[in-house]
Amino acid sequence: MESNITNVYPIGSEPNIHYLPWLIFLSYVVSLIGAITTVELLHRRVAGAGWRNWVQLGACSVSFGLVAIWCMHFVGNRAIVLGKGEEEIQLYYSSTFTAVSAILPIIVIFMGLLVADHFHKGMKGRPTRYFAMLTCGICSGAAVTEMHYLGNNGTTDYRLLNDWRHIAGAAGIAVGACIVSFALFFHWSAHWMNTLWRRLIVACFLALAVSGMHWTAAAGTRYQIIGYHEGPGTARNVNMIIAICLCLSACGVCFALGFLKQRLHRILKERAQQVVLAVATFDEEGRLLVTQSGLMPCQTITRQFHQRTFDEEFSTTHAVFQWIYRISRNWGGIVDLVPFMRDHLVSTGYLQTYTPVMGGTSRTSIGYDDHPNYSSTFRELFCVTAQDIARSLDTRLQDLGCLYEDLFTTGTLSSNLRIIRREPTGGNAIIAAEVAASPGDVETGVANSILFGKGQMLVLTRKVATEEANRLQNAGYRFANLEQIGEPLARSLQIPREELSLMVARLQLFCNRKPWVPTTGTYLAAFLIQPSPSFKGLDIIVPRHTPDRLPLVPLSPNAIMPSEAKLLAQLDGMSLDECLVRIVQNLGTAGNESDLCLERFRNAIKELLKEVPESVLRCATFSSQPLRVNHGGSPNDSNQARVIAFCGIKEVYNQSLQSKDLRHVPLSFFACQQRVYPGCPDHAILARKTHTEFSTLLAGSTMEKQLPPRPGSKWPWPFSKSRNTSELSMQPDNSSEKGLFNVTPYASTDATNNPRNILGGIMVSQDVVISENTKDGCQMEMIDFGLSSVATGVEDREQLTLVDKLMSITTSFRDPHTRS
Structure with missing residues (x-):
């Protein structure tokens, strides 16, 4: 070490300080990138509970604590030049303090986001929400402050002298800006107003909190020499290089989120041109259940419903729609068939993989040329799709709701309808009239007749009590008024805003309608x-x-x-x-x-x-x-x-x-x-007919699960002579009508979906079906379908x-x- 360094900068002296402006600007850009990544991760996280929710909040904490705070700190400190820039007296840091200063803010921010997430979900009171929001802002501001001073204390050659007034001012800036940022984010998110430019405002406030705190604290810091650096001067750039790499990784995450957003938009656009199933759940206040993105739980049934003839139309007059309408009011009659329907669809290739609720690309488009029994396949897809949505809502299929009495057309081009009508005088002149949807008449048939539509949407409706509404909100869903989620929902369905208002109003009226069942008079x-x-x-x-x-x-x-x-x-x-x-x-x-x-x-x-x-x-x-x-x-x-x-x-x-x-x-x-x-009584008759129609699915599943025959036995194991009567009576029921008339261990909330006590007497018999099978050299194989239920008090034919x-x-x- 040159002797003039010790002469110019003796131990205990305080070198002059100046800053590099371009690195100051770069430090803010680094902080802004980390803040944008944090806001986007918070905005796009999938609602839920358990470890998945913790992982998502952990990713947000890492992006904010590690990139927006830690990277900004060391890029910003690289802009500090002491003395005349001599390598021996610049800022160098201890690896231990550097590592601890990166981990500690992540933990503190994670705790604050957990509190905010608790406030964000469920039906909490206003004081609770305000307290949670303040806690989140205080934790975030404290993480910014403690990371700065902990990282500075890791300098190896200096004793830092801090002014308490700058410490208080820096902490106030950090906490205040964080509170404002998260308050804006949660307020806009709760009202579905968190558009891109609003999220950028939140990110700018977060970056301002970090940068403002950092430079306020730096202005009140004096550096007293306690030693000199020995070694290459490039060591001071290590932290900056690491920070730049982490910043570039955050940029990659932002690009990935943008790609996923474009993909989601493409999926929603395609889904608006497909046959989809949605669930419209209303609470006691008339609010609609939506996801965090402001969309109804929805999933594709199939890409297109193929008509048998040119003039055939999938509408309320179609036999498939009427079957779906009836079966949705007696889910208990087919709930045991749904797993076998799923296996059958997977084996035939019509259902490739399990699709999340907001997905919809694994359902293939099927037609009469591809499958001779198209209506059965479509009904299977409907039942499987309904069960997938029920699983996403963490509810039973029997409680999912009833099908609305009409289909909605999505992917429309115009809200005005061009109606062609002839002159009432009987002439050949044709008059074109523009008919707009009238928001005042929610039941008008003309306003809902969409001539330009490309997709069709089936909607299951239900109204839930306060307890069930709280459970759904705690699971990550939210209830909202149409004014809050109208724009994103209309965009996802590709329909005009006025038509969406009509649709929701009709669904709500249908939900509130009571069945008219007079008993006397x-x-x-x-x-x-x-x-x-x-x-x-x-x-x-x-x-x-x-x-x-x-x-x-x-x-x-x-x-x-x-x-x-x-x-x-x-x-x-x-x-x-x-x-x-x-x-x-x-x-x-x-x-x-x-x-x-x-x-x-x-x-x-x-x-x-x-x-x-x-x-x-x-x-x-x-x-x-x-x-x-x-x-x-x-x-x-x-x-x-x-x-x-x-x-x-x-x-x-x-x-x-x-x-x-x-x-x-x-x-x-x-x-x-x-x-x-x-x-x-037609509920039970339809359920029995459905089990008879789809019994081949269960037959195929049963044959696959048959045990190999014992050596020397002509028949498979279930029919070997050594099997006694007690073993036969203990065989589990695997028939296609299993559960059709059983009493479930818990009552359904919908009386129309509860199959109990509607059949009178029950007769139990043993069914043996003989089918051809050339497997293992055997020409005939007897298949045991278990116990089948036969209703003795109900006719097999529906009454007039x-x-x-x-x-x-x-x-x-x-x-x-x-x-x-």
Whole structure:
């Protein structure tokens, strides 16, 4: 060492300090990169609990503590030049202090983020949220402060003299800026306003907290020489090189996050053009359950639903949709089949891998050319997809909800509809009208008819109580109003904001609708049908807000008496106007009791005309035959609710309705709705038919799991002669109907999905199926499907509904031979 160094800078002296401006700017850039990485990791982390959540918070802590703070500190200290830049008197650091100063802030920040995460999830009170936010900001500011002074104390040749006023000011800057940063982030995140430029503002505040604290503390620090450095001067660049490498790694993470964001956008765009299944869960306040990104839990069923013919359409009239609609109201009937459906789809290649809820590329597009039984495959995909979403919500499939009564079209191009209609005069001129979606009418059919759509969305709906809502929020999901998540949700579905508002409003109305299951009384109904405009079946006129029942009014609180039934039978076959004329003629001549009956009937007709102000109703034919509202139960039960109706057919050329409270519904789907009321015996019949249809899946799975035959035995092990009766009775039930009628150990929250006590007596039998199998040289193999359940109190054929009977009556009125 040259002697002039000791002369110029003796022990105990304080060299002059100056700074390199470009390194000061570079240190802020390093801190900003670390802050951006931290904010992006916080923004894009997947909500959850347990070790996965800890790993995500740990990654955020490392990016902030190691890159934004530690790297910035040593790049910033490299800008400090002591004396005239002599190598012997510059800042060099102890490796022990350097390592500890990198680890300690990560731990402190992790603790603060844990507290913030606890405040971020669940339904916490405002004081709790404020306390958690302050704790997070204080921990982050303390980590910045302690890392700076701990790292500085690692200098080997200097004693640092700090001014307490600068220490307090630096700590205040760090804590205050961190509190503001995280307060902005959590506030914008809670309101789904954390767009890119807002996240950049948060990152700038965090970088300002680190840089402001660092240079405030550096301005109040004096360096007193206690020794001289011996060795190469390049050692002072080691920490800076490490810091630059870590900064470049953070840049790589940012680029990776950007790539994942673009990929997610592409997935969402593709998903908006596919057939998807979503779950709309509402709490008691009417808020919608969404993920941290503001999207509904959603997953692709298949890329495209292939039609058998050109004019076929996957809509509410399709048999597959009606099967799904019914099965979603009795999940307990197929829950045991879903694992075998999954195995079958995997073995056939239609389900390649398990896809997370926000994924959707593993479902292949299938068609009739690829698979001869396309409808069965699509139904399997629906059930498997529903179970995947139920697992992501950590709930049972039976509690996932019921399918909404319509399909939503996604990937639309315009919110305005260009409707083509002809002149009412019968001319050839065509008028094009722009019809905009009206936000005031949430049940309008025209506003939801999307002509430019590319994808279809099935939605399961349910309403949860406060306890279940809290559980879902603690699991990482959140409930939000449409004003908060409207923009990201509309972008993900690629539909206009107005159409999204209509969709959510209709789902909420459907969720709040109670099933109408009258038990007593007599009602007067209007059964009015009309050929659909496309000539694809018949439509029925129903109330707009309760499209699952006929327009009807109460006639009597009890069943009609035989004398009253005989009096009404005299009006059978008359039109409504003719009935009113006959009632006026008979009043005052038939006796007091008959007059009361006729007067009550006339009042009911007037009320029905108010409900259905259609001209076709006045021409409708009266049927005095009392029909049960809900089929099932004892046919001799006179206490069940009954309906008598006016039956009519409207002309196809007049599709408009006189009342906004009425709408058209496909007759086939309306008949389907009559088979899903709570306690309907058709639930068990459909479940049995489904198990029979899909029993081949279980048969294939059972054959794969059969044990090899014993040596010298002709038949496989389950049928060897050495197997006694006790062993046979202990065989687990592996039939395709296992669990169809079992009582689950815990009750479902939805009465319509609970299969218990709906079948009466149960008969148990042993089924043996013989199938061809050339394996192991055996031409025939007997397969034991275990115990199968046979319901002795329920018919295998579904009974006629009220709609079926009224349709038969309407047809008979139109057929003169049948009527005579």
